[in-house]
Amino acid sequence: MRFGKQDRLFVLTGAGISAESGLATFRGSGGLWNGHRVEEVATPEAWEANPELVWRFYSMRRRDATDAQPNAAHRALAAIEEQMGDRFYLCTQNVDDLHERGGSRRLHHMHGELFQSRCVSCERPFSDRKFYESAAALPACETCGEPVRPHIVWFGEIPLDMEGIYRQLDRATVLLVIGTSGSVYPAAGFVHIANQRGIRTMYIGPEEPQNAEAFDEILSGTATEIVPQLLYTFRSFQSRCQNAARDY
Numbered sequence: 482m483r484f485g486k487q488d489r490l491f492v493l494t495g496a497g498i499s500a501e502s503g504l505a506t507f508r509g510s511g512g513l514w515n516g517h518r519v520e521e522v523a524t525p526e527a528w529e530a531n532p533e534l535v536w537r538f539y540s541m542r543r544r545d546a547t548d549a550q551p552n553a554a555h556r557a558l559a560a561i562e563e564q565m566g567d568r569f570y571l572c573t574q575n576v577d578d579l580h581e582r583g584g585s586r587r588l589h590h591m592h593g594e595l596f597q598s599r600c601v602s603c604e605r606p607f608s609d610r611k612f613y614e615s616a617a618a619l620p621a622c623e624t625c626g627e628p629v630r631p632h633i634v635w636f637g638e639i640p641l642d643m644e645g646i647y648r649q650l651d652r653a654t655v656l657l658v659i660g661t662s663g664s665v666y667p668a669a670g671f672v673h674i675a676n677q678r679g680i681r682t683m684y685i686g687p688e689e690p691q692n693a694e695a696f697d698e699i700l701s702g703t704a705t706e707i708v709p710q711l712l713y714t715f716r717s718f719q720s721r722c723q724n725a726a727r728d729y
């Protein structure tokens with residue numbers, strides 16, 4: 482599938498792209514952390530029951546993400562954005578900052594951000610790269626003294642700014658989904674919205690997603706293999722268009 486500067490590209494990325502930088506994302510993977518199911522450390526109920534355990538989990542993830550590096554897929558997406566400007570929009574299910582560090586700017590973290598925290602009462606997120614790994618270290622709000630929690634959308638919570646996401650999806654001419662299992666809603670439903678609007682849809686990943694039949698095209702391979710190729714195709718398509726315009 483080709484797309485060019487005249488298109489509006491909506492990109493959704495998931496666990497697969499972070500996994501290629503060595504990050505386990507846990508969400509929806511059925512994976513265990515220190516013998517705990519993810520549901521035991523990533524829900525409002527877990528936070529109520531054991532904030533120390535929750536903060537140990539997210540502190541560990543902060544350490545892992547700090548050590549990880551953006552990969553070729555992150556960088557290729559940033560390069561496509563550079564060409565397309567505000568006709569490009571990236572919505573990620575990932576909470577790490579690898580897209581930002583890969584150069585992406587027009588970016589929305591629908592499941593929150595690992596390097597932000599927020600007071601349970603004041604609710605305003607703030608940048609936070611600290612580790613809280615003991616009961617004594619649990620953070621409290623400087624303004625009101627209430628507990629500070631990770632700025633993460635837990636199981637059972639509503640993703641951030643769905644209105645903004647749907648607005649972008651409404652304007653897009655191409656939906657590109659990368660490395661997500663197609664099982665976590667509402668993100669798994671974006672392709673159905675795209676189909677209702679009749680726009681082009683493409684999936685990139687090493688395995689077929691659960692909603693594979695909904696896509697116009699499936700490019701089978703890892704994100705680091707396929708996304709840089711997509712950038713190459715985009716660039717050559719772009720330069721052919723420019724040449725054609727000049728020749729004409």
Ligand SMILES: [Zn+2]
Pocket residue numbers: 600601602603604622623624625626627
């Ligand atoms: Zn507060």
